[in-house]
Amino acid sequence: MxxxxxxxxxxxxxxxxxxxxxxxxxxxxxxxxxxxxxxxxxxxxxxxxxxxxxxxxAIRDLGHAQEVAGQLAELNVVVEAKAASDAGRLFGSVTPTDVVDAVRAAGGPTLDKRSVDVPKQIKTIGKHAVTVRLHPEVTSELQLAVVAR
Missing domain, CATH: 3.40.5.10 (Ribosomal protein L9, N-terminal domain)
Structure with a gap:
């Protein structure tokens, strides 16, 4: 095909x-x-x-990807979850789209949601690590703070 x-x-x-x-x-x-x-x-x-x-x-070249990775490392990204239980579990999970929106709201660059790798479902409040593929040679680890509204 x-x-x-x-x-x-x-x-x-x-x-x-x-x-x-x-x-x-x-x-x-x-x-x-x-x-x-x-x-x-x-x-x-x-x-x-x-x-x-x-x-x-797209990211223009390797230098631009490294520059964007530096910007992401400096960001304080907070994802506001819709609701959570008293034990801190979310009613739903954090998606790559939520991460992209939170990065944009924190003043970071516009990312493609397909470049964001959420390692497993984020279903709890707290700090979590997410990987962003910016270029075939450049990946950046982004720290998220998930809070309830």
Whole structure:
């Protein structure tokens, strides 16, 4: 199955790449998650547009990624959870979207939610570590403080 990638897929390619994958992987993983579209003649003409859009949002180079990692290390990021029990357990969990919104609210750079790795579900109040992939060679660990409203 020929697909055009919309996002960076580890061990497969970057946005705009035309790849051949097995039918099941494409139908069951890449297409439902909107990581790729079927490569038709019309879609292949839009490859350059996809690449331009990704470049405008992406980290420019290694130096820029290291600069953003420095900014993230200095931030005091607080995620406000909707509700929590008396024991400190959340009614829900902290998602990558919540992390991106909290970084932006703390005055940090705009991140892509797909670059944020929440190691396990964050379901308690307190301090937690989250990994942010800024560049293939640069990752940054971000400390979150989760509090109840």
């Amino acid at each position: 020929r697909l055009i990638l919309n996002a960076d897929v580890p061990n497969l390619g970057e946005p705009g790449d035309i790849v051949d994958v097995k039918d099941g992987y494409g139908r069951n993983y890449l297409l439902p998650r909107k990581l790729a579209v079927v490569a038709t003649r019309g879609a292949e003409k839009q490859v350059e547009q996809i690449r331009r859009a990704q470049r405008s949002r």
